[in-house]
Amino acid sequence: MTELPDVETLLDAAVSALGGARRDGQVAMAAAVDDAIAAEEHLVVQAGTGTGKSLAYLVPAIHHALRTDSTVVVSTATIALQRQLIDRDLPRLAEALSPLLGREPTFAILKGRRNYLCRQRLQTADDEPEDAALFDPHQLSSLGRQVKRLHEWADVTITGDRDELVPGVSDLAWRQVSVSANECVGASACPFGQECFAEQARADAGGVDIVVTNHAMLAIGAMQGYQLLPDHRVLVVDEAHELTDRVTSVATLALSERSVTTAAKRAARLCEAGLTDRLTETGEGLGLMFADEEPGRIDHIPEGLAGAVASVRDAAHACITAIGPASGEQDPETTTARKLALAALEEVHDSAVGVLESFEPPLRDRRDVVWLAKGGKQAPSLHVAPLAVGGLLREKLWGDRTAVLTSATLALGGTFDTLAMQWGLGRQTVLEAQEARPAAARGRAAGPVHDPRPGTDASDAEATQATESDEAEPDPTSAGEPRWRGLDVGSPFNHARSGILYVAKHLPTPGRDGLAPSYIDEIAELIEASGGRTLGLFSSMRAATQATEELRERLDFEILCQGDDSTGQLVGRFAEDEESCLFGTLSLWQGVDVPGPSLQLVIVDRIPFPRPDDPLASARQRSVGAHGGNGFMAVAATHAALLLAQGTGRLLRSMNDRGVVAVLDPRLAKARYSGFLRSSLPPYWGTTDPEVARAALRRLAAAPVTASPE
Template structure:
């Protein structure tokens, strides 16, 4: 029974804001009340909250109040590690201290990740490795990998959490795999000899007794897809960075087959069943590798006879290994572990092969999954299969029996929530627009389309969309400059006119630049050219870890940082260190991107505009996220420079611009450069201690 004697959400928010030294923000108060209302009415809410709104506080306060009042747990999911760490290391500790008095006790919280993120004591002590590479026979060998594993053994004696993120500096993925297991591979706490001191189980235990559990979209997706729960029992989920939810869920639901993966499964199987049976799987994997090497990387609408035969051989050989392994020997922990590891690898290989064969059987217009072959430079080719859409999964498993709060600085595209609502599996509001509430139109229900009748109200998730705006005065604080005079971007790298434009903008800004590129190739080309043209320090993604590069960039106001996708989101550098954001081109997905192209074709087959629904919407989200790096506080000023003239000239340009913050706009390069020179001069006049 919920405790109704607690202070109201508005009262708690006022206490929290005062304790944290902030000021009242109307958008923050509106969002907090919307979250409270959603929790109380068991409805869902999508809140677009611009930078500076204080959305973390706006959802944490009502979430904590609900958890304390109802003696339950609330889950908060994020897309990025940076936001997870911000919540757990900064926001929640400060908020818990501020609300302890009004709530009568200190709110509690914990972070929970997938099992693979925690060190496995049993695997550590048995020395069981994922591969039979010579370097792994002795984990303490002098090889680079051996040194990393030896360091992990030393760290295991010191750590109290076993959380990979607490190991600084980190180790390679291959080294970490030698001391960790996936959920499929785990013996289970009740049967594992080390179950009583398992780090992953301890994290789950801790998470089951706190008010707020912070996790990530990947674990949220796994929890939704698996038959066993990974998250503690909860009735409210807050999905922060919700614009990234579909991509993260799709990534988790993507299967892969390669010769190396099949070989690893065969090696594991060889420890648990007759070697001759395992050898047949290894041979099938080799055959698959040879066929893939002769196949062009692309989306595969049909499997060639040879490729279909190779995938079928892998499927059947994996099934034969599973059959040969036989029943579990529960009295022998080591044998049980070997069996579990083998079945986990075999299950993934078998199930992904089944998915690939099934995906290409229906007529193209009716397909629900996409298959493609990739062959990155210096890597062996691999087959992939991914769902065309994940809305059905989210609708059934995420929105079915709990309240979901979705929030981000970017949720509306072209001024409406419709696009993301469809991707999430939510019904579209016929009259919905930012700031307006609504209920689904019965005609949007698939049942209604099928039989001409409206379904019962309970058949559809009920939700509202709300845009609480931003405290920023965008027209006075920022300029959107579109370089209309430049030629359209080409496929052969950055034209010299683009490099000249970037040079002139950075010189006007005196450095202070984050340059976002649509590919790593373009970022490196620009960095190499600009280092010879400007006098300011220039960092490029790949020179060091992304976190370290961002810290260096923020520490020196004259420094420039060039990079690609991971810098388009999550970079938070307030003040004069960042007064210019450059975007080299509209970030459309590549025309040959297998998943995006298949989704576009599917939309077109239903009579829709595939380009606008998929490519333009993808670009709009990413463009808005990139532009959002400019203004991080109400005192920030600067310019977003988009070098792609299509933003001003193409028919879809208006749709893309409607998704961006309402900056003052210009296509005059001298206006942009003059503004940057004034900002640079103003920043120079302000003593560093006063900033």
């Protein structure tokens, strides 16, 4: 093969072809990714907004794929980034680089089987779900219309990809026409195997240079041992700050009366009536136990609940045994019914086993946490989740490949320590900034990893005693972890000149009874000064709704609230109307990208610590504390720092953006852990003077495009 140009030459050509300008941080990141791949050493890169990190990893990834005739996998957390890579970045990049590479680079997207319509399942899809009795007639009528629409769409779609169905359908409707990997009978046994959308997607991904997937696919492949992705030796994890949560979500098991009933109905035509009746009865017994229990974390399972779970386990196992292995040739309908029944039964059985086994070790040594979720419209369900997933990632993902993990937010408290621990990486080999990139590039090398572990329970009193220097003790399971390098390439934005971080030090500490009147007054004054143009990030939907209702009566600006319409529609309206405001909760902290004068004020109502009754976070805090670490800093403060960094990062999205981030929670100025939180944020110019913030906003409102907040 002809010698390929080096990565820097390819990057320059790509940036020029796309009409961009050279960015030192982007060049530094591309060089570091190329070096890491060559050295087969993991790399963690923090690249601030505006760096152009997708090109910085795609160019060396393409270079490696073509040079070695191999595939590189890129994983993201969100559909939005997947679409950006597949629909915009990769097509433009492939066209720009093909003259230098001798051929056009190839790429494909690959998702989990559940994301694709199943033609075999479509043939047996009912207008009503198996647990139809649990739904109201209006919901079932809507479901029937949606399933009919899916039948019509199946005749015209080329990919069968759910994300290409616009407008979409409910999860309930989609479940009627899709299957998980456990439920699939396999292409060889399926009468539609040659027309299978999921198999076609896998075929399309075979042999291409770049495969784009998601964190859930990585987790499923790692946990269940499926060969879901093409063979690859290089893995790029974008939006890496979400990796732990996505993997934890996939690893979480759930058990409910509904899941037991569904399994019994699926098994009814394959088992004796007595067996499935017994399984149904155990599900009903489980539901009765749930009714008597309070929601929340369960440290010691009551005898009655343990007995109900054990009964479900045994009844599910009896049905699985009765169905037994497949015997001889079976018609497609029977094969499908058998596969669906076994998948549901095994899920119920494994969840019950997981719940019961989690209580076997002493509390201090447990690796899982169990909780009961109930309330509102949520059907009661028992959940079991791992306290940590670092060992799984270390063993299944990092061991035999080179990984590049990147995001705009990775260095919490000024280092990569905590996230590296959560990912199961070992101590860092420091990559000095001058070794990684040109001297002109802004940024900093991260300090060495100290490997704290997740978790512990911390009271408010313990929280106030935490300091920036607190670290958890080393994880005893961390021996033999892979070595890695970390680099922060900075951001092209001059945060100190473009933005102000205003902390409302004079306000009272936020309580649990909604927003105090002084908070509403403060928000109103800031919005008046800004002339609208405000993104309000609230710690709860209750607070967002309260602020919306009270301020709509006081202000003349349009205030949009999450839930009024789809998030995408609301963000679009907010971007179009420069004097509007948008209030909401979690998805807005990370999902809003509105450059320009429509967003010049970001308001955060309080530090986003996990809820005290969050079962997983509280169990992780307790675990760290039990082993000598500071659970509050390792879990609660880390969670808050990550969300604060993401939320405050909504302010500057382009080089001309200016504005103010207003954090109303005075603990960001007063608490002893505030230094850790502030060091995780972009380096805005700081003040606690409300008039300084309001004056800056008034200047920006007068000349929103050119004014400086100084």
